Every structure is written in C-alpha cells, then in structure tokens.
Amino acid sequence: MASGRPRVGYLGPEGTFSEEALLASSAPEAVEPVPLTSILGTVTALREGAVDWSIVPIENSLEGSISVTLDLLAGEASDVEVVGEALLRVRHSLIAAGPVELGEIDTVITHPQVPGQCASFLRKELTRARVLPASSTAEAVRAVVGAAEHGQAALGTLLAAEIYGGTVIREGVQDRDDNETRFVWLARTNAGAAQPPLREPTGGGWKTSLVFWGPGADSPGWLVRCLDEFARRAINLTKIESRPRREQLGSYMFFADLEGRVEDRRIAEALHGVSAHCQQVRVLGSYPAASTPSRA
DSSP: OOOSSOEEEEEOSTTOHHHHHHHHHBOTTOSEEEEESSHHHHHHHHHTTSSSEEEEEEEETTTEEOHHHHHHHHTTTTTEEEEEEEEEEOOOEEEESSOOOGGGOOEEEEOTTSGGGGHHHHHHHOTTOEEEEOSSHHHHHHHHHHHOOTTEEEEEOHHHHHHHTOEEEESOOSSOTTOEEEEEEEEETTOOOOOOOBOOOOSOOEEEEEEEEOGGGGSTTHHHHHHHHHHTTTOOEEEEEEEEOSSSTTOEEEEEEEESOTTSHHHHHHHHHHHTTOSEEEEEEEEEOOOSOEEO
C-alpha cells in the first residue's frame, strides 16, 4: 500500500549501507525507501519518474570513487543533478548462516567495492578464502544465509545480519575505523520538485560538483589553465580526478568539487573562464555540503 510519502530509490535490498545513508540523512518518516537492484537501476528509476529522488554512493575514503556513479552522471544520466550529500561511517562485519571458525571459511561474498576496504583482514585471517561479487552487501548476506553452506560468509552490515537472520562472526573488519563513504542525493533536472527532506545541515557550507573535458586536454598546460580559473579567484577544490571518456585511449574527462554555490559570483566567473578552454563544462549539482558522518 502506498504511504503517500515521496519515494527515494537506493541500492537494495534492505540492510545496505545505501539504506543506512538514506535513513540517516533524511528527516524521520519523511520518505518511503524503495530498494532497487543496482546503481544503474536506482538512477534509471529516477529518470523514468518511478521515484522522486535517489541516493547513490559516489566515493569511499579507502577505495576512492564509485566509477559507475561518475560515468552515469557524466553520460546517459545528464538529466539528473546532485541536490544533497551524506557521509556515512562504514563498518563491515563478517556474517555467516551459523557459527563457523575462520579457518573453515573458503568463500566470502560481498559487493566489489568492499574487499579493498577489508584487505588486511582478508589477507591475514582468511588466506584460503576466495572472494565472489554480489550486487550489494545486503544481497551477499541474504544469499549466504539462504544457502546455509558451512564454508560461506559475507561481508556486510549488522543491520543486514539482523534482517536476514545471519550470525555475526567478526565485527569491524575494515582496515580503518575512520572508513567513510560519501553518498549523493539525486533529482531530475528541472523537475520542479521540492528539495529532498534532509536533516538540518551541520554547518558544512555549500559544494558545487562539475565535469569538464576538451580537445586541448592532450596539450601541455591545458589542465593548469583550467584550474587556474579557480585558483586566481581563491576557490578551493576539495576533489579532482580524471576518468576515461570511453572513446579513444588517452581521452579523459575531469571531475571536480568546489567550495561554494553556483550562484556565487566567483564560481560563476570561474565556470565561464573554464568554458573558454573546454568543449564541455557541466555542473552536476550545487548543494549543501555534509560535514559530519553518520555511523552505520
């Protein structure tokens, strides 16, 4: 039965870090969470109007950016924009269908982004275990509990273990206790919808995200000239990275996050200046910045 609340898509099933980020960053009881099977599916549901907003992971402090999210925002999902962000302190747990010794585990199932965040534990404690991918950490837990095979375990959330009846073998197996994932709230561009009902900002200011590329990217000094448009206006970049444009080898696009909002005069002038050097400059969103991570 429909709840009457606006619908928010996230990478499901129930018990993922995406769901925890959604619940931690939205006002209590303000939205209806809608689990979907992939990041692509989450963005597609938004574009097709099946949900009012979506929340997707975009960056992890240990493993870096989520490439599928960046590629979607720069490519086929150019009709959506970033309207908010959330930081989540991420803790991974080893979960099985029942009690099992570490030495008996021969298979670990989890989302592909997770093994790099738990590399030390896997290398030292589960040396003989193979790692298999799942669409999400919660799906990994659900599959392991459902299969009930003695040598299988999943890396996932405590919430997933509770939902699907898993046994927690070891908590906190991530390499660092300050492991964080950044999520972005997405809306359809020019949809006329209200802003998502986020919890009150915690003094993080504003952030603007953009992607740019141009035919001069393979010439000496091109990137320096682009970045100088921000530097000489004292605009701080909190992130910059390159991604292949999926054309010929050596063709790249550049993602940047800036402090400030797109309506600020300095930001507008800088973007105009960068446009003179580029084939394409696209603002992915201008939104309140999160400053304090929630705990999973």
